[in-house]
Amino acid sequence: MVTIQKAGPNHIDGIAWVCTASYWSTYADLLSTEYIERMIKEFYIPERLLKEVTKTSKSWNGWIVAVENGEVIGAGVGGMISENHGELFVLYTDPGRRKEGLGSMILDAVTKELIEYGAKEQWVNVTKGNQKGIPFYEAKGFQFIHEQDEYGIIEGENFKALRYHRFLL
């Protein structure tokens, strides 16, 4: 049975595993090895994740995980970026468990929290060309708004992210 729950310190290794595995499987053809390794080292290390599951706030609601038999098989997190606007910062499932509804369940849980914080609109960034992510967001009613530089690029890197938006009921 899959449960959707707020993550605690016992889920840190699982979040790191799911995000790292999904990161490689999603971006290997879209981004450089250097960029992917740099991002994984920045985001998916135990010290950072420990803070991210213990210190939650309006602007960082804390990780939500999908757990099956004690294993993390999906993870996501959101937060408020202004009075009425929330953002989905991250959403990944185990690469072998896509299209089973896990992403929908995690997105719903993140969105429910954002609505409780007052969100009327929601944003997400997707890497340009990410066909493992864009159709999901479009199926959820997100619409493309504009293109911008990918997060954390350095000189010589020209990766782009697409900003998507939807209204929340």
Ligand SMILES: CC(C)(COP(=O)(O)OP(=O)(O)OC[C@H]1O[C@@H](n2cnc3c(N)ncnc32)[C@H](O)[C@@H]1OP(=O)(O)O)[C@@H](O)C(=O)NCCC(=O)NCCS
């Ligand atoms: C994006 C992701 C989190 C979605 O989670 P998921 O569990 O696979 O999605 P769901 O099973 O809940 O799918 C919900 C709907 O989106 C559709 N969908 C999901 N991924 C799709 C894809 N790659 N292509 C076409 N449709 C897709 C499903 O068919 C389903 O449609 P339906 O409601 O009409 O049946 C997951 O596929 C993933 O980790 N992808 C790779 C990483 C990634 O791109 N993350 C987003 C980074 S911003």
